[in-house]
Amino acid sequence: MSDNSSTLINRRSFLSSAATVAVSSAAASSLVVPAQAATPIVGTQTPLIYRRKLGNYEITVLGDGYVDLPHQIWANVTPEQADGHLADAFQPAGSIRNGVNAYLINTGEKLILVDSGARDLFGPNAGLLPDNLAAIGVKPEDIDQVLITHIHPDHIAGMYSADGDVLMTNGQIYVDEADLNFWTSEAAQAQAVDISKPWFDLARQWKGVFEGRITTFKGEKDLGDGISAFPLPGHTPGHTGYRIESGGETLYIIGDAVISAAIQFANPDAAAIWDTNAEDGKKSRRTIYDVAAQERALVTATHLPFPSFGYVDKRGNGSYAWVPEEWRYAT
């Protein structure tokens, strides 16, 4: 029998068996009985881990969980406008659900962590970084270096426990000098909006816990390993982005330059009440959006929806669109 005829026969038998199945299903539908072994609904996700190669490096996104933020966090967006953006993004009204991500860069020689999650400070749905590190078999003490985008609780608190036990026990911690100066300043704390006043106390505690291991830089800084810091001020005075380059590929980790995909691409001027300089923040956001759009560069940010990799598309009327990268089957 030739291959062709074999294919033909298989196709015929497939068609006839398909017809049989159709008849059988119709007959069987009257015989449906309840399942005997109900399976409980799980209600939780798998560990928030996503790997992506970047040239010769491997970046692992480590989800820390999420926090729901009400529309009152916006300084210059009404709740109605915020709900309009959420409707455009097919999301429920009333608040934004903000993922919290950290990033582990494996250069092949070193493990470099960017930010560290919120620990217990952002409610019951965040603080998963230690669990997700454990899930990929990395011990906190294996981390060789930590890069901080800015000194907010959801970026620094995961480096130590509420009792002051240090988790990331090794290596240098890099942060912009302006952020460290600001968040440890009593004068700045006195003038800050109420919601961010406790963040100064945390910053001072963090500085004390990691005394001797914190290395500061000012603005642009080459940190080696294809990684450079660049200033994105406004969300905080020393807010920093990190450009990672390996094997001809580039990734921009832009911290909290954008905190809501649904709102701040459509409206890049949307500022949060805790932005220390909203005007600088808008400029920084537009600048990095323009760079990313022009270079067609890969971008990620702490609060963009997990796994948080994507591209920025420039649209008309001064607005932008977030184009999430499709799931990479081969990292």
Ligand SMILES: [Zn+2]
């Ligand atoms: Zn944040």
